[in-house]
Amino acid sequence: MSESPEAHTGDLPINGAQDADNVQETSAVPVVEDQPAVQNQLDAPVETADDAAPAPEEEISVTSTAEPVAPVDAVETLRAETAATVQELEVEIRNQTEGSAETRDLAADLLRLIRENLERLRPPALDNVVTTLRQNVFNSDYLDPDFWRGIAMVLQYQVTELTALIQRRLRGEFAVDAYGMDSELIELVRPVAGFLYRSWWRVTSEGLDGVPQDGAALLLANHSGVLPWDSAMIATAVLEDHPSQRLVRSLHDSWMTNIPGLAPALAAFGQVPASPENAMRLLEDGHLVCAFPEGVQGAGKLFWNRYQLTGFDAREYIRAALRIGAPIIPVAVIGAEEIYPMLINVRPVAQLLNLPYFPLTPLFPWFGLLGIAPLPSKWSIIFDTPIDPLAYGPKAADDSTTIAQINDLVQRRIQALLDERTAARRSIFFG
Amino acid sequence: MTTVLVTGVGSVLGSLVAGILASQSNIRVVGVGRVAPEYTPASVEVRVCDMSGETLLAMMRAARVDVVVHLDIAGEEEAPPYEIAGRGNVYRAIEVLGACHAAGVPRVVMRSSLLVYGARPDAPVFIPESAPLSSGAPAGLLQDYIEIERLVGDFKVRHPNMRIVMIRCAPVAGNGVRSPVVQFLSRRPAPVLAGFDPRIQVLHIHDAAVALALATLNDQVEGAFNIAAHPPLILSQAILLAGGQPLPLPAFAFHAASFLEPIRSLIGALPFPIEYLNYACVGDIRRAACELHWTPQRRPDETLREIATVTA
Numbered sequence: 153m154s155e156s157p158e159a160h161t162g163d164l165p166i167n168g169a170q171d172a173d174n175v176q177e178t179s180a181v182p183v184v185e186d187q188p189a190v191q192n193q194l195d196a197p198v199e200t201a202d203d204a205a206p207a208p209e210e211e212i213s214v215t216s217t218a219e220p221v222a223p224v225d226a227v228e229t230l231r232a233e234t235a236a237t238v239q240e241l242e243v244e245i246r247n248q249t250e251g252s253a254e255t256r257d258l259a260a261d262l263l264r265l266i267r268e269n270l271e272r273l274r275p276p277a278l279d280n281v282v283t284t285l286r287q288n289v290f291n292s293d294y295l296d297p298d299f300w301r302g303i304a305m306v307l308q309y310q311v312t313e314l315t316a317l318i319q320r321r322l323r324g325e326f327a328v329d330a331y332g333m334d335s336e337l338i339e340l341v342r343p344v345a346g347f348l349y350r351s352w353w354r355v356t357s358e359g360l361d362g363v364p365q366d367g368a369a370l371l372l373a374n375h376s377g378v379l380p381w382d383s384a385m386i387a388t389a390v391l392e393d394h395p396s397q398r399l400v401r402s403l404h405d406s407w408m409t410n411i412p413g414l415a416p417a418l419a420a421f422g423q424v425p426a427s428p429e430n431a432m433r434l435l436e437d438g439h440l441v442c443a444f445p446e447g448v449q450g451a452g453k454l455f456w457n458r459y460q461l462t463g464f465d466a467r468e469y470i471r472a473a474l475r476i477g478a479p480i481i482p483v484a485v486i487g488a489e490e491i492y493p494m495l496i497n498v499r500p501v502a503q504l505l506n507l508p509y510f511p512l513t514p515l516f517p518w519f520g521l522l523g524i525a526p527l528p529s530k531w532s533i534i535f536d537t538p539i540d541p542l543a544y545g546p547k548a549a550d551d552s553t554t555i556a557q558i559n560d561l562v563q564r565r566i567q568a569l570l571d572e573r574t575a576a577r578r579s580i581f582f583g
Numbered sequence: 584m585t586t587v588l589v590t591g592v593g594s595v596l597g598s599l600v601a602g603i604l605a606s607q608s609n610i611r612v613v614g615v616g617r618v619a620p621e622y623t624p625a626s627v628e629v630r631v632c633d634m635s636g637e638t639l640l641a642m643m644r645a646a647r648v649d650v651v652v653h654l655d656i657a658g659e660e661e662a663p664p665y666e667i668a669g670r671g672n673v674y675r676a677i678e679v680l681g682a683c684h685a686a687g688v689p690r691v692v693m694r695s696s697l698l699v700y701g702a703r704p705d706a707p708v709f710i711p712e713s714a715p716l717s718s719g720a721p722a723g724l725l726q727d728y729i730e731i732e733r734l735v736g737d738f739k740v741r742h743p744n745m746r747i748v749m750i751r752c753a754p755v756a757g758n759g760v761r762s763p764v765v766q767f768l769s770r771r772p773a774p775v776l777a778g779f780d781p782r783i784q785v786l787h788i789h790d791a792a793v794a795l796a797l798a799t800l801n802d803q804v805e806g807a808f809n810i811a812a813h814p815p816l817i818l819s820q821a822i823l824l825a826g827g828q829p830l831p832l833p834a835f836a837f838h839a840a841s842f843l844e845p846i847r848s849l850i851g852a853l854p855f856p857i858e859y860l861n862y863a864c865v866g867d868i869r870r871a872a873c874e875l876h877w878t879p880q881r882r883p884d885e886t887l888r889e890i891a892t893v894t895a
Binding site: 328 | 704705707708709711776777778779780781782813814815816817819820821822823824862867884
């Protein structure tokens, strides 16, 4: 029984959770010793059956460096306290009357930047920042050179932390979930989405309490606005204003997976190509799924057809929701039709570029990149009362008539909300 | 007493599977291969032969075999020039199936690949076993698997009494083994399509061996099973973890490689068609959890880190 060294290279004990960096230091465990461990699993296959289903939600964390273990609550308290103090100081500086206005505003803006960046800091860097803030910034006047030195040091820590984040990602040390969603990237763009939500489109959202706190649910929304900003804003509404800050998994048309750069970005932000199978799988895993049953037809509506649902067919998604028993929530988005008023759809150009439509708007393509900036219309997003799938009985998922009825009901409810709200608003830009 | 014949016992996977089976009570394991394994588990009867249909048939009759586990696939562990391997994998599968039928062996467990579904933009995010297979790939290991799958499909129609289990494994790594896809992942540079980063699955060789052993021992199961570590990684991350360096290139660079020598040497041979750099081919492993009671014990990042440490 000869044992060659090659057979053992990189051989880890089958149940040993070891740091990969230590593989070569740990003595290679012979193949023989592996097998009893494997055998244990084999001799009792039925016992493992209950926990056999792979945890779909499980995210893997691939950070190899040992993080200092600090209680999460303590870190969060420190973060919140520091943020509050920085904010107080910012307000105080803004209210001061002496000194030049420029210096005052610069100091206040820098403090705001520091406060916003605090969210992203992890324990070692966070401690440094807090110490520096306490020593140099909190107790000194903003005209004091010590104040500015403190600010500079804090910013340097924060830049170092961002660089560390990029370097870590370049080593492959980040986590995505089973669908490719990258929570770290979502946190990075969250301030931008928050800005669009609160300041650019001033979105008011209603009926969020109808969206369940957890478990599967299906949102069905009207689609508009050439680029899927409506999808992003529905997700932001739930993420920012819903009590449990859920992540919405939007279904996007699968032609988007053919566009370089867009496909990985959509996956990183938790979006999944639209198909009944994918909707079913997401609902089975207990996700909050958002579908746009009009598809590209809805997004590519001409301006004079705005707020008229076209080709609304959610039947396969409704079937999936009925199978799972997930509530169906009609969603009406008002304001997104006006962000890119599409006057003409140039079909030949669209065909040439292999796009679903090629819009001419008052700004695009005449003003180049400026034309891609969406107009700041006033939005509202209304989450209608959920439709309870259990009210339709257990066999509803196999009954095409019931499904068609629910589809009609959802369409009528969204259309009624759209008609009512567009009639009630006085201005596109001010609501 | 169940007698199991394991083909390809000379490979690392073959010797692992034979070892696991031999350690079970009431199982007699006969291992055949073109070469003897470097390490032979105790109580496995190893025979080295030419693997022709006639030899196998005689062996199956003499040993009264109940289950055949076919793991003799060239090109998974060693890196033979494809000219030598030829279409040997497909012919060998035909011979093994024919011998099993002639010897009256009721059950066959075969190793297949998870990539047989092909990479398509409209594929489900988790492909079930019932999904259609890829229409084909350039000559190579993947095309062999696709042909073997088709062959088994036809064979089942003609011989409905034989129960055939296809274990569709994600690219395997571990124990010094690096399958062609994992070798690609650890390349520096590993060419990828700029602007695309599909999800990809890998599998630790121990998990693959356990799945094959469970399929052999469970005489209730039939049909195909997806076997992979969970959750999937994204391609660029998998390359970084495996110790490679992704090099994003535009699609035309891959097409230009067919006539421009410098680009060809940079890109090298891909283990799969270029679509796999574009779209994901990720299998749903819930059937294996449910019916085989198999769950992956190794996380994909651990598996790839192990490879990176060994290469470094």
